[in-house]
Amino acid sequence: MKRKAAPVILSGLCLLLTVCTAVAAPVAQQAVPRPTKPVERCQALETQASALLKAHPDLGGDRAQADLGKARSLCASGKPAQGLRYYVKGLHLMGAQPNLPKP
Structure with missing residues (x-):
């Protein structure tokens, strides 16, 4: 039974990581406007x-x-x-x- 629960937990963590990355990426890009020229x-x-x-x-x-x-x-x-x-x-x-x- 423990072997079946591990893939479910792992896939859930991967999904959570993907969602957090997708949400956090636009915020990080807008943080600081830096002079480029x-x-x-x-x-x-x-x-x-x-x-x-x-x-x-x-x-x-x-x-x-x-x-x-x-x-x-x-x-x-x-x-x-x-x-x-x-x-x-x-x-x-x-x-x-x-x-x-x-x-």
Whole structure:
């Protein structure tokens, strides 16, 4: 009798897992809209750097300020990849972890 109950329980668990996966998948996809374009990622890091500097104006020193300035000019001139690198360097100098969403 135990042998007949095991396949029924196993098939019930598989059905439950399938239903839960089908219901949870659309919810997970809608969770976080991430910036995908390099220009949007430049804007996200600019926002992070600006907020950090507004809260702590003396943070990072001259080198961090120079890197952030170079990042702004590179992003504005159509070179977002180089600009992102300078944003990351500047934020690291300020002691912050860049919140850089993956494309």
